[in-house]
Structure formats: C-alpha cells, structure tokens
Amino acid sequence: MSHYVADTTLAQGYCDEHDPTGAVVPPIHLATTFLRPPEGYSPTGWSYSRYGYPGLEMPEATLKVLEGAADCRLFSSGMSAMTAVVMALQPGDHCVFPIDMYHGLRTWLKGFSTHWGIRFDHVDMTDLDKVRQAVIPGVTRLVWAETPSNPHWQIYDLAALAEIAHKAGARLVVDNTVATPILARPLAFGADIVVHSATKYLNGHSDVLAGAALTATVDDFWGRVLFNRDYHGGILGQFQAALLMRGMRTLHLRVARACESAMALAEALKDHPSVNAVFYPGLPTHPGHALATRQMAGGFGGMLSIIVAGGAEEAERIMTRTKIWKPATSLGGVESLIERREAVEGPNSHVDPGLLRLSAGVEATRDLIDDLFAALDAKNGN
Ligand code: PLP
Numbered sequence: 001m002s003h004y005v006a007d008t009t010l011a012q013g014y015c016d017e018h019d020p021t022g023a024v025v026p027p028i029h030l031a032t033t034f035l036r037p038p039e040g041y042s043p044t045g046w047s048y049s050r051y052g053y054p055g056l057e058m059p060e061a062t063l064k065v066l067e068g069a070a071d072c073r074l075f076s077s078g079m080s081a082m083t084a085v086v087m088a089l090q091p092g093d094h095c096v097f098p099i100d101m102y103h104g105l106r107t108w109l110k111g112f113s114t115h116w117g118i119r120f121d122h123v124d125m126t127d128l129d130k131v132r133q134a135v136i137p138g139v140t141r142l143v144w145a146e147t148p149s150n151p152h153w154q155i156y157d158l159a160a161l162a163e164i165a166h167k168a169g170a171r172l173v174v175d176n177t178v179a180t181p182i183l184a185r186p187l188a189f190g191a192d193i194v195v196h197s198a199t200k201y202l203n204g205h206s207d208v209l210a211g212a213a214l215t216a217t218v219d220d221f222w223g224r225v226l227f228n229r230d231y232h233g234g235i236l237g238q239f240q241a242a243l244l245m246r247g248m249r250t251l252h253l254r255v256a257r258a259c260e261s262a263m264a265l266a267e268a269l270k271d272h273p274s275v276n277a278v279f280y281p282g283l284p285t286h287p288g289h290a291l292a293t294r295q296m297a298g299g300f301g302g303m304l305s306i307i308v309a310g311g312a313e314e315a316e317r318i319m320t321r322t323k324i325w326k327p328a329t330s331l332g333g334v335e336s337l338i339e340r341r342e343a344v345e346g347p348n349s350h351v352d353p354g355l356l357r358l359s360a361g362v363e364a365t366r367d368l369i370d371d372l373f374a375a376l377d378a379k380n381g382n
Contacts (some may be wrong), residue, residue: 081196200331
C-alpha cells in the first residue's frame with residue numbers, strides 16, 4: 001500500500017456517508033445483546049457483544065487494510081491477542097521465540113507452558129542459523145518474532161524467518177507493535193499472523209488498553225484464535241473501540257514525528273561522553289541497519305535505548321531530572337516516556353542495569369534533545 005492510501009484511509013477513518021444522522025464519526029453502541037427472531041440469529045449478524053458489536057468493525061476493517069490482512073480481530077489488550085494465538089496450539093507443540101522480546105509475554109510463557117504442555121526455546125533471532133537449529137520439523141508450530149525488539153531494537157529478517165518456519169511446517173507470527181503498519185507490513189514478507197499491542201502507537205494517547213491479531217489466511221488455526229477471543233471474553237470494549245478508532249486516524253502523523261525525533265536523538269546521543277551505548281536501528285552502526293532499511297519504509301521507529309555510564313544509580317538520577325520525558329513504562333503515546341528497563345522487567349531481567357528505554361512522543365524534537373541532555377549533563381544533586 002502506498003503511503004498516500006494509508007494516510008487517506010486513516011484520516012477518513014471509514015466515515016459512513018450513508019449514516020442517516022450525517023455524523024462524521026460513528027456512534028458508540030453500548031448494547032450487550034441484540035434483538036433476534038425466536039428461531040435464530042439476528043439478521044444484522046450481531047447477537048451478543050462478547051462475539052462482536054457495531055463499532056468494532058470500523059477499527060478492525062481499517063487495521064486489516066493497513067496490514068494487508070485477510071482478517072483482523074481486536075482484543076481487550078495486546079496480551080489477550082497474543083495469548084489467544086499461543087493458546088491455539090496443541091499440547092506437545094514447540095515454538096521458537098527471540099531472546100530480546102516483550103518481557104510480559106516471556107513471563108506468561110514460562111507460567112503457561114508448564115501446565116499446557118507447550119515447549120519453547122528462546123534464541124538470538126539475529127542469527128538465522130540458531131533459528132534453523134532450534135526448529136523441529138513437524139513439531140515446531142510457531143516461530144515468533146518481534147521487530148524492532150524490546151529493548152535493544154534488534155531487527156529480525158522476516159522473509160528468512162518465514163522461509164525457515166514454513167519449511168518446518170510452522171507459522172511465523174510477528175509482533176508489529178513497535179514498527180506499526182506505517183513502517184512495516186510483515187504479511188508482505190511472508191508472515192502468517194501479525195499481533196499488536198494497540199495500547200501503544202495504534203491508539204497513541206495512553207488511554208486505551210487494546211490488542212489486535214491479523215491473519216494472512218483464514219484457516220483452522222485462525223478459527224481457534226477466534227474461538228479463544230469469543231469464549232475467553234477477550235474482546236475489546238465499546239468505548240475502547242471508539243477511542244482506538246479516534247487514535248488511529250492520526251497514526252501516520254504521530255509515527256512520522258516519533259521517527260524523526262528518535263533519529264535525531266540517536267544521532268545526538270551517540271557522541272555524548274556519559275552514554276556508553278545507543279540502540280537504534282536508524283544508526284548505520286546498528287547491526288540490523290541494512291536489514292531495517294530493506295524491511296521498513298518511512299523510518300526506523302520511535303523507540304531507542306541508551307546505556308548510561310554510572311549504572312542503575314545514575315540512570316535513576318537522570319530519570320528524576322528530566323522535565324519533558326516522563327518516568328513511566330509503555331510506549332507509542334503522544335508524550336515521551338523514559339524508563340529504566342531492568343527495574344520494570346524485574347528480577348529475571350537480562351537487561352543492563354544502566355539501560356534507559358526512551359519512547360519519543362510528538363513534542364518538538366529540539367525540546368526532547370535539550371531536556372535529555374540537561375538531565376545527562378547535570379551534576380549530582382541538581
Ligand atoms: N508487545 C509489545 C512489544 C509490548 O510493548 C507490549 C506492552 O508493553 C505488549 C506486547 C503487551 O501489550 P498490552 O500491554 O496491551 O497487553
């Protein structure tokens with residue numbers, strides 16, 4: 001899809017010209033149940049809101065177009081969407097996950113796999129040979145990639161991973177939360193399923209918890225994902241769906257500004273004497289830069305991380321000194337956030353104690369750089 005089409009689709013937000021009220025944004029229908037004839041289902045197709053309701057279709061259809069998918073379903077959170085996909089597996093199935101990935105899913109996997117009988121390995125997904133060695137033909141059913149990945153923003157080769165997965169009889173699932181369909185469309189590289197924490201860029205205002213799953217093919221596996229949403233009650237709520245649609249209408253603008261600021265920050269931070277490392281795929285020194293240039297279009301994302309000299313203590317001091325960067329977890333909102341990742345991930349974290357994860361919002365780029373540099377340069381006690 002060209003950027004023109006994506007931008008226009010989002011801005012128009014599928015405004016319904018045939019709405020008799022003439023409203024340019026859709027109403028929120030709060031009904032949990034819908035009239036139906038005694039002998040069966042309602043002619044509208046809606047029966048009970050755990051399975052769907054008017055107001056959900058618009059954001060689902062918009063995201064489906066953006067990702068180039070055959071189907072899309074919205075969930076009550078990113079975790080709800082992602083666990084619905086993993087729980088579509090059968091006991092005994094094996095999966096391959098990256099080492100660098102969202103820690104919440106990693107924690108759930110550890111707990112879930114033991115009593116569900118799912119086996120999995122974490123591998124360095126930048127090394128395709130390691131992935132080839134990890135897959136077990138006929139037993140591995142999922143290869144899971146998140147790229148750029150949390151919190152080192154590694155780039156995984158989606159076309160190569162799709163080939164490895166398919167050869168072994170597995171599906172490639174991609175967490176596209178950080179790239180968003182504005183920068184990358186994994187299904188076009190051969191992925192089978194895309195998942196999102198729509199809490200992040202898709203909504204973009206830090207006021208909705210939401211998730212999405214999309215598929216390239218409507219098949220039995222997808223049927224099990226849908227079953228999980230319907231019967232675990234994982235559907236997105238009516239208010240949240242309306243807010244998500246509102247947020248998505250400016251996705252392209254917010255992502256463009258976040259990319260611009262993250263790139264400028266990475267460039268400025270790489271030469272700072274108190275910064276030991278900068279992780280950002282837009283920097284030519286990033287090991288995944290060439291791949292990101294091929295796999296992403298329009299930017300390298302709004303997320304970057306730095307390791308500061310002085311470890312956890314200095315990192316925490318920096319967080320107390322910033323005025324524009326707000327100390328909070330999460331990402332992809334209009335406001336810029338800073339977090340010491342190890343503290344957020346907890347005792348099992350593999351992240352350097354001095355790593356600060358930065359989510360660039362839509363504030364003026366110059367202000368973001370000045371605020372962070374003032375915090376880095378301030379003497380202790382200031
Ligand atoms: N995937 C990524 C990359 C995330 O950053 C997050 C949340 O931080 C999730 C998944 C989980 O999404 P949610 O918090 O909406 O359940």
